[in-house]
Amino acid sequence: MEETVMMQAIMGLIVHSGNTKSECMEAIQLAKKGRITEAKKKINMANEALTEAHHSQTALxxxxxxxxxxxxxxxxxxxxxxxxxxxxxxxxxxxMIELYERIKGE
Incomplete structure (x- = not known):
């Protein structure tokens, strides 16, 4: 694999994995505030970022x-x-979102 292509795959892993973690952290904070629907949307965004990270890994x-x-x-x-x-x-x-949802629902 050409060094540039490999570096792109590696950086894709790092960037998209970081985005996944950031979206998840935001999701937890939203759930903590009782904003469960928004938290679940953030998890969906995290899943999209994780899929992109997997694409980078798959290339390797x-x-x-x-x-x-x-x-x-x-x-x-x-x-x-x-x-x-x-x-x-x-x-x-x-x-954690599921737990916050249960707590807020009771």
Whole structure:
């Protein structure tokens, strides 16, 4: 894979994973204020950003599957770390929104 294309994939992972986490944080804050519908919309936006991050990751995995070497660098490891954290954060945000929804509904 050309170095520029690889860097774009890595930066895509970092940027979209960061956007996922930001949307989730906003969703949690909205749910905390009882604005559950808006919080769920933010989670949907987070899911869209996460899908974009997965597209970046898929580009790298596809290359590897074709037998083309993907050079492992600190930046790639950092990007993968961002993705895993974004997924975990999204899952926890969804749980927190559900809890706030139950609390506010009672």
């Amino acid at each position: 995995l596809t290359q590897e599957a074709r037998g083309e070497k993907v050079e492992v660098s600190m930046l790639l490891i950092h990007a993968q770390d961002h993705l895993m954290n974004a997924i975990t954060f999204r899952d926890l945000a969804q749980e």
